[in-house]
Amino acid sequence: MIAALATPAGTGALAVVRLSGDDAVTVAERVFRGRGALSTAPSHQLRRGVVVHPDRPDDPIDEVLAVVMRAPRSYTGETVVEFSGHGSPEAARSIVEALIDAGARPATPGEFTRRAFLNGKIDLAQAEAVAGLVEARGRRARRNALSQLQGGLSGRVGALRRRLLDELAPLEAFIDFGDDVPEAPGLDRIIMAIDEVRAGIDRLLGGRERGRLMTHGATVALAGRPNVGKSSLLNAIAGQERALVHDAPGTTRDLVDVELSLGGYAVRLVDTAGIRVTPDPVESAGVDRARRAVHEADVALLVLEAPEPPGDDDRLVAELIDDRPMLVIRNKIDLGDDAACRDFARRVAGNKGEVLPVSARRGDGLDHLVASLAGRIKAAAGDDEGPTMTSLRHYEALFRARGALDRTAEAIAEGAFADMQAAELRESLSALAGSDGDSSMSGSTPIVSGSTPK
């Protein structure tokens, strides 16, 4: 019997305390005073009443709506009682306390979901999605977790698995009862199925980068020589004076970052030290950090000074970020527009970046910059809206399945024996099963024994 607050901690409009287990109704009765007993309440119907501590029945804690959800028609698959109170943290805590004194124990984080998984209400991919949903950092991450919860990923993997099973069954029958079976199953059909499933897995694997960006957010680094206005840009984009700005070059030493939400992704925007060769050991250490930050960023923003022709330091930075997805920003456009700077910016951006004239001081071009950046991050993530793997376990399982399919295809190409192919297909199936934790379909024998090969 476990009890816990099911809504986020803190003051909200509503606080839901959930109780789950065989004796949920019995324990709930000890703290609930309302019209009619909960034990006779129909499932899924709200009852109005108050919650009291079992030792202080005359001192109501909160007015609540109680609902009994009888097993197995509940989130956890066990009998669940939920009390919706008024959202004060104090009252919610007291309700949980009352339930614990009445015989429940506090639920550990994720325990309701674990029970739902163990009772077969959700599969492992869905259970992980719940964790993802609770922790989702951006709009996209939330939408993805929701679609995974509704079985999007499990559904796709399940379809791939069924496709393989269809091929495996006649193949195994041929191996086991070869003499009684008129002919070997057609190799073309197997090859076709393998190609289809491989393409399906690749689509899911391709979503991996997007999954990483959703879960961890994208990192965007501001890079440029000293004094071009990187810190001013960070402040202007973030809408707060986060980084120190000064007219002396070499102001920023440490990395300074802000968290933003762009295009539905969580984005960490990082200000770095101006990059140049310098005798100052502290500034030089800052420059090293800047280089690393640029190297690790998903997108780099190269900042130039629009009114100035490019110098050696600008060229140094441009070389450094050459291979990164980038945008080129010509800042301080309010002070002038140098033609050599314009040409240089266009050359650096080439055909993979965009050049944006901006004034961090006056705010010109900032909206455009933010929109382009959001577009760049979306592009880096790939813009497919389907369910995405955000867990390493899914990734590894699909990767294993992909490898086994490659080996099957190889074995077929080399004319190897059918049992070798069956073994590889089986391995692939069990890997696919591993990716959502549903092993019920990975054993092939029961399915084979009932099937008649054509």
Ligand SMILES: Nc1nc2c(ncn2[C@@H]2O[C@H](COP(=O)(O)OP(=O)(O)OP(=O)(O)O)[C@@H](O)[C@H]2O)c(=O)[nH]1
């Ligand atoms: N006129 C004008 N001045 C700007 C603009 N952006 C920044 N500045 C000024 O340029 C100077 C340097 O700005 P910072 O933001 O500190 O430059 P930085 O690139 O972070 O410099 P370091 O940290 O030394 O690498 C400051 O005096 C800013 O006020 C702009 O758009 N227009």
Ligand SMILES: [Mg+2]
């Ligand atoms: Mg700075």
